[in-house]
Amino acid sequence: MSLDHAGRIAVVTGAATGIGRAYAERLAADGATVAILDRDDAAAVVSQIEAAGGKAASFRVDLTDPDAVLRARDEVQASLGTASVLVNNAGIYPNEPFEGMPFANWQTIFDVNVNTMFHTTQAFAPGMRANGFGRIVNMTSNSVNLVIPGFTHYIASKMAVIGLTRGLATELADAGITVNAVGPSLVRTATTEAGPAVFFEVVPQMQAIKRVQVPADLTGTVSFLASEDAGFITGQTFWVDGGLARS
Numbered sequence: 001m002s003l004d005h006a007g008r009i010a011v012v013t014g015a016a017t018g019i020g021r022a023y024a025e026r027l028a029a030d031g032a033t034v035a036i037l038d039r040d041d042a043a044a045v046v047s048q049i050e051a052a053g054g055k056a057a058s059f060r061v062d063l064t065d066p067d068a069v070l071r072a073r074d075e076v077q078a079s080l081g082t083a084s085v086l087v088n089n090a091g092i093y094p095n096e097p098f099e100g101m102p103f104a105n106w107q108t109i110f111d112v113n114v115n116t117m118f119h120t121t122q123a124f125a126p127g128m129r130a131n132g133f134g135r136i137v138n139m140t141s142n143s144v145n146l147v148i149p150g151f152t153h154y155i156a157s158k159m160a161v162i163g164l165t166r167g168l169a170t171e172l173a174d175a176g177i178t179v180n181a182v183g184p185s186l187v188r189t190a191t192t193e194a195g196p197a198v199f200f201e202v203v204p205q206m207q208a209i210k211r212v213q214v215p216a217d218l219t220g221t222v223s224f225l226a227s228e229d230a231g232f233i234t235g236q237t238f239w240v241d242g243g244l245a246r247s
Helices: 018-029 043-051 066-079 102-133 152-174 200-205 216-225
Strands: 009-013 033-038 055-060 085-088 135-137 177-183 238-239
Touching: 009 018, 009 102, 018 033, 018 043, 018 085, 018 135, 033 043, 033 066, 043 200, 055 066, 055 135, 066 102, 085 102, 102 135, 102 152, 102 177, 135 152, 135 216, 152 177, 177 216, 216 238
Parallel strands: 009 033, 009 085, 033 055, 085 135, 135 177, 177 238
Antiparallel strands: none
């Protein structure tokens, strides 16, 4: 299914690689002009989108710095226009036992996985409110439904994303802004492939659809939630996980 985002400006965080890149490419293919916010260079993604006939621009920014996010918002608005779609995808998922974990490590994962969403939503929501239309999609994880040793800080941060999503859905609904979350299973990317290989053997067997999830499995849901057709859906978490949530 192709969704029409023509005339929309869509901001995608953490889209230089991995799942975020897939979101950026899908939204551009569906007609949006995509602004990629990432600490890394996303020139290759922009080139790929443009080669396919889409429109995109890259903005390098430390998303944990609220002032830097506001500057990036101003740059996006000056060069592309006011964003009406925000996909909060940036995140990290280190593996570390809770006992003996330095508090700084706990704080870092919340800074990246939760606080960045606070900064970007505060930056871009006013423009959406002014236009009376907005779509915000936050990435959580099905790890919140599982017991995975060494991921307590990650699971806690992704549960916080669900709470943030529900709260924002309440506060922003009067402005025509919807806020939803998407929770995948274990997705094969260059980053996850660098982790324990056993995860790719075990997790798919817990799913109803017993294959490894790839980024393309998520992009249709995100594009739909960013569309006008999803205007009566807000505050929800969608488990796009091959049926892992049922287990």
